[in-house]
Amino acid sequence: MTYIASISAFYSDTCIIYATLSLSYFALSKNVPFSSQSELWRRVLFGVLAGLVVLYLNQDRLELAGGVYYSFGMIPMILATFFGGGVSGVVCYLVSFFFTGGFTLDNLFIASIILPLLLSAVWRKKSHGVFYLTIGIIALYRIAVVSTQVKLSELWTDILLYQAAAALCLSICYHALNFKERHMHAFFSMRNKATTDSLTNINNRASVDYKMMIQHAQRQPCGLIMLDLDNFKRVNDTYGHLAGDSVLVSLGGILQDSVRNEDFVGRYGGEEFIVITSSYDPQHIGAVAERIRSKVESFHFKTDDGNEIRMTISIGTSLFLPGMAVDKAIEITDEALYDAKHGGKNRVVSSRLMQLAPLGDSFRQGS
Numbered sequence: 001m002t003y004i005a006s007i008s009a010f011y012s013d014t015c016i017i018y019a020t021l022s023l024s025y026f027a028l029s030k031n032v033p034f035s036s037q038s039e040l041w042r043r044v045l046f047g048v049l050a051g052l053v054v055l056y057l058n059q060d061r062l063e064l065a066g067g068v069y070y071s072f073g074m075i076p077m078i079l080a081t082f083f084g085g086g087v088s089g090v091v092c093y094l095v096s097f098f099f100t101g102g103f104t105l106d107n108l109f110i111a112s113i114i115l116p117l118l119l120s121a122v123w124r125k126k127s128h129g130v131f132y133l134t135i136g137i138i139a140l141y142r143i144a145v146v147s148t149q150v151k152l153s154e155l156w157t158d159i160l161l162y163q164a165a166a167a168l169c170l171s172i173c174y175h176a177l178n179f180k181e182r183h184m185h186a187f188f189s190m191r192n193k194a195t196t197d198s199l200t201n202i203n204n205r206a207s208v209d210y211k212m213m214i215q216h217a218q219r220q221p222c223g224l225i226m227l228d229l230d231n232f233k234r235v236n237d238t239y240g241h242l243a244g245d246s247v248l249v250s251l252g253g254i255l256q257d258s259v260r261n262e263d264f265v266g267r268y269g270g271e272e273f274i275v276i277t278s279s280y281d282p283q284h285i286g287a288v289a290e291r292i293r294s295k296v297e298s299f300h301f302k303t304d305d306g307n308e309i310r311m312t313i314s315i316g317t318s319l320f321l322p323g324m325a326v327d328k329a330i331e332i333t334d335e336a337l338y339d340a341k342h343g344g345k346n347r348v349v350s351s352r353l354m355q356l357a358p359l360g361d362s363f364r365q366g367s
């Protein structure tokens with residue numbers, strides 16, 4: 001009677017649960033690790049995928065008494081709740097509910113287990129202690145309910161074996177997913193540190209170089225805007241280095257607010273910044289540069305000690321066209337910035353390359 005007596009069923013069920021949830025967790029972790037805070041659609045999708053695993057596991061379920069089953073189906077529901085939060089848990093349960101006959105005795109019994117998990121928001125206090133307490137209570141509750149339906153004395157080996165196997169499977173999957181979660185967090189945090197400027201929280205120089213390398217490899221034209229604060233040394237000398245730092249942080253925010261989502265903002269070094277626009281239309285690039293210049297000019301930079309500083313910025317604009325060397329494209333943009341500085345500062349100067357913008361399309365068509 002005990003399907004679980006078969007080691008291969010236990011092994012394959014554990015593998016299916018872990019493989020599905022682990023792959024889903026990995027695929028749903030884009031830029032930030034998947035969690036109960038992720039976008040709603042990600043949590044719903046995690047719940048749906050966990051629900052499909054429940055349906056698969058139900059093939060092996062074991063009927064103990066009229067309408068009460070034992071199966072590994074609870075395991076993905078518990079894991080979905082622990083790793084994706086309440087929404088994933090509810091969705092997982094609903095998928096199973098709708099595809100296994102709705103208000104059946106078994107589904108109501110499962111609801112009585114899942115509901116306390118949801119009400120206690122178990123995913124918020126996720127720890128090994130909470131996890132083992134949860135599965136301990138669930139196991140005792142199941143045995144108590146089942147004992148009202150069947151003669152425990154006849155089936156106790158089956159029930160104990162099942163409970164032990166389910167707890168083992170749940171523990172293996174929980175620890176494996178936990179391990180993955182920890183590594184994902186470490187990976188994203190290291191990637192963030194490696195690509196983000198620690199002061200301004202925008203892309204750092206390494207990210208700028210990488211972005212340009214990608215543009216080059218994909219033969220993708222783009223607009224380049226090089227920006228340098230005017231007389232920044234004076235801010236440091238007058239108000240101190242910390243005040244200078246807070247000006248740089250505010251400038252990072254202004255740049256980010258002035259561009260489209262698909263554009264790229266980075267700190268090129270010191271008080272020099274770069275914007276890489278996906279559009280290589282000179283008019284668009286000029287408008288973005290002018291918008292930034294005028295925002296900086298009218299912005300009231302505030303320091304921690306309450307000083308208000310007014311700044312201006314000089315800007316050079318140019319293009320990256322497919323086939324160009326990245327260094328050359330940056331050098332030409334820098335020359336335009338140099339001209340803006342030497343032309344009196346607080347201005348936008350375009351490089352001579354801007355006239356070649358129409359070539360962007362033909363280069364791409366030829367690529």
Ligand SMILES: Nc1nc2c(ncn2[C@@H]2O[C@H](COP(=O)(O)OP(=O)(O)OP(=O)(O)O)[C@@H](O)[C@H]2O)c(=O)[nH]1
Nearest residue numbers: 228229230231232233234236241242244245270271
């Ligand atoms: N507070 C602060 N200052 C920095 C940072 N990085 C570079 N600087 C300072 O930026 C200043 C740049 O000075 P300069 O190259 O003479 O430029 P400037 O004073 O802006 O003059 P122009 O560019 O000609 O307008 C130097 O004083 C650097 O110490 C930083 O991360 N924080």
